[in-house]
Amino acid sequence: MIDVSEHLAAILEAVRPLIPESRDVAAARGRVLRYPVSAAVDVPGFDSSAMDGFAVRDLDAPATLRVVADLPAGTDLDPPMDAGDAARIMTGAPVPTDATAVVPFEETARGLAGGLEPVEVVVAPRAPGAHIRRRGSDVRQGDLVVEAGVRLTAARIGAIAASGVGTVEVSRAARVAVVSTGSELVAPGTELRRGRIPESNSVLLAGLAEEAGADVVLRTSVDDEGDGPRRAIAAAEAAGADVVVFSGGVSAGAYEVVKNTLGDLMRFDRVRMQPGKPQGFGRTPAGTLLFGLPGNPVSAAVSFELFVRPALRALEGDVELGRAQVRVALAGGWRARPGRTQYVPVSLDRSDPQRWRATPTPRGTRGLGQAEGLAVIPSRDDDLAPDALVTVALW
Template structure:
């Protein structure tokens, strides 16, 4: 058997990042940025008011001031101001060059209701520059706004747009074909006869691929005879796929259709992990990455998490390919294995913020459907007891 890290390293060595493409920043959320974004302009681009109120000059005590201008956001006015003058100003408007501070409406006698009549300031500014956002105080033109290799969130694209950048270079979504194997499979909801089961792996794996940021371009199934896997690869290539994920047909049985038909394209290994020991990986002549995962749904999902998801993220150039991991106490004991790493779906009790608890889910797909993370139990001869902490990848 080989280690999980060895199998993953083989996969990642075969990944070649997708070519970047330009995209309007407003349409780039969820994609991976392929270049550092530097601010095109100062943010803010001028000294601006941080409050609705009155711009004042050299005011250090309560006073009645003459209002000389009204400055809404977007104005380009820059009125002259002498000591004893004020300009009514709204948040985001340019502060007059002569002004030294802004007094919020609530620090005046009549606030907004006073209009352009003389204003009574009842609380003087605490210091020069009060409530003024200075030009470039957020970021200066040419400074880094977002680094390369990160997935663009709403907050990140907002920062990019605010810095005056309208187009970014990002990776497109990786395109995935999902192929379930097995002569026993029928469509979910179809009538079952003895020996047949609903086909669920393609639905599960397609959903996991989409949750990882990929685009599913083909979802199909093939039986355990003939050259179905090769035909599926051809269909995936025609659909523009970058990755083909097979489930089933990779173990040691007599009807392992993926292993039996794709031995020239894929290597099949036993990996020191539970669940998911049988694994296959290779590359088609046209460049498609080929994954062979076990047929058991939980095994397939865990295998996807450990091997396919990092590959999809690496295709996009994502520098954060792995899930966030935290140490969490086990709510119950767990039988260790000395020969392999165990990956255990768990639910998480967060009722005590100071100490979370992880509870293994019930076996099978129904229990797996409640999982909130994947606990990693490294090889050890000592069984774990309640209260022992383990690393949990959060879903």
């Protein structure tokens, strides 16, 4: 058997990142930025008012001032001002060059209601520059705004747009084909006869791929006999797939169709993990990545998390290949397995924000549906005591 880290390293070594594409920043949310973005302009681009109120000059005590201008946001006016003058100004408007501070309207006698009538300032500015956002105080032209290798969130694309950049270089979504194997499989909702089961793995794995940011271009199933896997690869490549994920057909049985038909393209290993010991991986001559996962749904889901998801993120150039992790107490303890790392679906009790607790979910697909993460139980000779701390990868 080989370690999880060894199998993952072989997979990541085979990954060739996708060619970047230009995309309008407004259409780039969810994509991975391939090159760093630097500000095209100063932010803000001029000294601007941080408050609705009155721009004043050299005012150090309460006074009644003459209002010489009205400055809404977007104006290009720059009225001259003497001591004793004020300009009514709105948030975001350019501050007159001669002004030294802004007085919020709440600190005047009548607020904004007086229009261009004289304004009575009842609280003088606390210091020169009060309530003025100086040019470039957020970002200077040329400053780094967003680094490469991160997935673009709404906040990140907002920061990019605010810095005057309209297009970015990102990875497109990885294209995935999902293929379930098994002559016993029928479509969910179909009437079952003896020996048949609903086909759920392609639904599960396609959903996990989409949650990882990929586009699913093919979802199908093949029988345990014949050259179905090879025909599925051909269909996947015709659809532009970067990755083909098989579930089932990779173990040691007599009808392991993936293992029996794709030995020239894939390597099949036993990995020191539970669940999910049998694993397959390879590449086609065209460069399509091939994954062979176990057929048990929980094993398939765990295997996807450990091996397929990091590969999909690496294809996009994402620097974060894994899930966010926390250290939490595992309720009830756990029986360890020497020689195998265990990955246990758990639900999380967050009622005490200072001390989360993880509880293993029931075995099988129902428990998988309740899981909020995977607890990692390292290989060890002694069992875990109740409330022992474990690492949980958050879903």
